[in-house]
Amino acid sequence: DIQMTQSPSSLSASVGDSVTITCRAGQGVNNYLAWFQQKPGKAPKSLIYAASSLQSGVPSRFSGSGSGTDFTLTISSLQPEDFATYYCQQYRTYPLTFGQGTKLEIK
Amino acid sequence: DVQLVESGGGLVKPGGSLRLSCAASGMTLSGYSMTWVRQAPGKGLEWVSSISGSSAYIYYRDSVKGRFTVSRDNVKNSLFLQMNSLRAEDTAVYYCARDRGDCTTTSCPTPAEYWGQGTLVSVSS
Numbered sequence: 001d002i003q004m005t006q007s008p009s010s011l012s013a014s015v016g017d018s019v020t021i022t023c024r025a026g027q028g029v030n031n032y033l034a035w036f037q038q039k040p041g042k043a044p045k046s047l048i049y050a051a052s053s054l055q056s057g058v059p060s061r062f063s064g065s066g067s068g069t070d071f072t073l074t075i076s077s078l079q080p081e082d083f084a085t086y087y088c089q090q091y092r093t094y095p096l097t098f099g100q101g102t103k104l105e106i107k
Numbered sequence: 108d109v110q111l112v113e114s115g116g117g118l119v120k121p122g123g124s125l126r127l128s129c130a131a132s133g134m135t136l137s138g139y140s141m142t143w144v145r146q147a148p149g150k151g152l153e154w155v156s157s158i159s160g161s162s163a164y165i166y167y168r169d170s171v172k173g174r175f176t177v178s179r180d181n182v183k184n185s186l187f188l189q190m191n192s193l194r195a196e197d198t199a200v201y202y203c204a205r206d207r208g209d210c211t212t213t214s215c216p217t218p219a220e221y222w223g224q225g226t227l228v229s230v231s232s
Contacts, residue, residue, distance in 0.1 A: 034218040049218040091216040094166045096154035
């Protein structure tokens with residue numbers, strides 16, 4: 001199985017800040033990397049696929065980059081609705097695997 | 108409105124069975140792979156199973172192989188997960204998701220795009 005490791009596990013930021021979350025794959029996954037957002041008690045929401053492509057309707061303040069083993073999710077100009085937990089997932093091969101999540105909290 | 112709605116969750120004793128359903132509205136499931144993902148209380152997301160649009164390709168995580176069976180009915184625009192021999196560690200919210208594309212011989216797996224709201228499965232005596 002491909003292990004996915006996110007860092008940090010949690011971070012605090014203020015509205016208007018820019019934040020970056022890192023995801024590292026245990027082996028190369030090319031660009032088969034997705035990012036999801038989840039708010040408490042809610043279903044995940046798809047944000048990014050193919051490492052850097054935004055899902056329809058996702059604000060442009062979200063951006064993704066990377067290839068191979070190292071990936072980042074950047075949220076510029078944080079909005080109140082962005083405080084949530086973020087997960088990366090590789091879909092290079094089965095079993096699909098997720099990172100452990102990064103909880104983004106309001107400072 | 109584009110929507111996926113899961114149903115069928117509940118409380119079941121260890122060794123029991125449940126059948127989850129996922130019904131789509133405002134979108135077609137035909138031609139798209141579908142995926143089940145679960146989340147144990149207070150834990151992260153865990154992939155469970157995926158099925159291609161034609162049901163030709165089916166995948167399971169090791170811990171559910173032989174116990175869970177995924178299926179779909181493209182005419183009824185629905186996805187199913189038959190869960191047998193349930194264990195306490197299967198306790199979780201189960202989400203269905205429609206992928207962005209279909210699993211083919213040259214492009215598989217595919218990433219999730221739309222998600223249902225989830226259904227809670229509790230396995231306890």
